[in-house]
Amino acid sequence: MKSNRRSFLRLSAFALPFTKMNELFAKAPAANMPLVISTWDSGQIANGGAWPILEKGGKALDAVEQAAIAMENEINCCVGLGGNPDRDGRVTLDACIMDDKFNCGSVAFVERVKHPATLARKLMENTPHVFMAGEGAQQFAVASGMKLESGELSPDAEKAYKEWLKKAEYKPIINIEHQQSKPKGHGPFAPSHFDDGSVNHDTMGTLALDSSGNLSGMCTTSGMGFKMRGRIGDSPIIGSGLYVDNEVGAATGSGQGEEVIRVCGTHTIVELMRNGASPTEACKKTIERIVKINPEKAKSFQVGFIAIAKNGEVGAYSLQKGFNYTVTDKSGKAKVINAKSHFS
Numbered sequence: 001m002k003s004n005r006r007s008f009l010r011l012s013a014f015a016l017p018f019t020k021m022n023e024l025f026a027k028a029p030a031a032n033m034p035l036v037i038s039t040w041d042s043g044q045i046a047n048g049g050a051w052p053i054l055e056k057g058g059k060a061l062d063a064v065e066q067a068a069i070a071m072e073n074e075i076n077c078c079v080g081l082g083g084n085p086d087r088d089g090r091v092t093l094d095a096c097i098m099d100d101k102f103n104c105g106s107v108a109f110v111e112r113v114k115h116p117a118t119l120a121r122k123l124m125e126n127t128p129h130v131f132m133a134g135e136g137a138q139q140f141a142v143a144s145g146m147k148l149e150s151g152e153l154s155p156d157a158e159k160a161y162k163e164w165l166k167k168a169e170y171k172p173i174i175n176i177e178h179q180q181s182k183p184k185g186h187g188p189f190a191p192s193h194f195d196d197g198s199v200n201h202d203t204m205g206t207l208a209l210d211s212s213g214n215l216s217g218m219c220t221t222s223g224m225g226f227k228m229r230g231r232i233g234d235s236p237i238i239g240s241g242l243y244v245d246n247e248v249g250a251a252t253g254s255g256q257g258e259e260v261i262r263v264c265g266t267h268t269i270v271e272l273m274r275n276g277a278s279p280t281e282a283c284k285k286t287i288e289r290i291v292k293i294n295p296e297k298a299k300s301f302q303v304g305f306i307a308i309a310k311n312g313e314v315g316a317y318s319l320q321k322g323f324n325y326t327v328t329d330k331s332g333k334a335k336v337i338n339a340k341s342h343f344s
Contacts, residue, residue: 032312032329033213036063038206039254039306043326044334046071046206051328060208060216061099061121067206068095068117068220075154079204081114082154083222085161086229087168091153094221094236095120100214100246106236108133112148113141117220120236122146130238164226203235205242205252207308215308217242217250224257233257239267248274249310251283255303255319263289269307279307280315280340287317287342304339319343 034054038046049070050063072080085091095116096106105124108131110116122144123132132140142148153161203221210216219242221235234240234257241257243266244250251269253260260266265286272282283305291298304323306316316325316339323341328334 033209034060034063034211035308035312035314035327035329036067036206036208037306037308037314037325037327038067039204039252039304039323039325041324041326041336042071042074042204043206044336045074046204047326047328047334050206050208051332054208054210055332057211059212060210060214061097063208063210064206064216064218065097065117065121067208068097068204068218069115071204072115072117072220079220079222080116081112081149081151081222082157084157084225085153086223086227086231088229089153089161090151090229091157091222092229094223094232095219096236096238096242097121097124097216097218098238098242098244098250099124099216100244102244104130104238104244106131106238107137108232108236109230110134110137110141112151113138113146114149115146117218119144119146120218131236133232160225203241203254205235205254205306207244207250207252207306209308209310209312213310215244215246215250215310217244217252219252234260234265237261239264241266243267243270245270245274247310249279249308251279251305251307253303253305254323256301259290259293259298259301259303262293265290265303265305269305273307273309278315279309279313280317283307283315283317284340284342287319290319291342299343306339317341 036047036050046067050067053063053066075082081091083091093110093116094108097117097120098104103124105120107116107120113119119141205219207217219235223233240261242252248270251266268286269282272285302320304318306325308314314327318339318341320343321341323339324336326334326336
């Protein structure tokens, strides 16, 4: 009997912090809601697509889909069909989306579909499946009424591919997503200039908290430029490129997907927040897990995470310096913030 009583007390003591933490998430006011946060400075375009939904009291899910569409429409950006091709000269896209009820959809290795995040939502809402890839995903897109594009490379991508073919080498470069060309931009959220003259990135992740206090997220990418044909990174993988738990928070990121997959990066961040870590602390601890796997190798690539807690707190952390993110709060103004990094 004494042994059982001691065990009960130990278990009660262990559970207490989690009970208090859940009460904190339940009671804490989301003072900044609605709120949207996206990876990179080009997140200004994504946030600009999301904000008209949020400011009218719309759903976070609709907002993040519009964020994806806004980025996928930027033909000079490395998201969508304007992105760099694989080694065979063909652009393949990956995306996923997740709502406040654990509903999720993912597509990968998709060609000639302009809006893969919308395709992922259609998969989520209209089928019993979560993940589709390649030809099957394209067939589903057509069956869902989506138009197939030509598949031709954008001028910038064609130029980059021809240059790459001269050596045909593949070596990930830190912050390679920065390219010296501006997107055309649109609306009041279009960027006018950036300090380094660049805004293009290979992945766009967006998280939104709507006026009802519900979370959703999306991640869309053309993947690593000149990747091996068929290569899939973390972006379309629920729990790696994106994760949403409406009781706790949400996370997404950008960078070398293989390394994120190894630690189930975004799920890890959300679980750390569940256990009491702030969004920034959770991102930092997850980056440290990546470093711990191979500290020397970690110096050669970039990973950056962003996260939002149920109470509206946001945060980020990256492996290398140079990662930034964009926040738009209830003021309606987009703010670009430089994330702290493991390696300075």
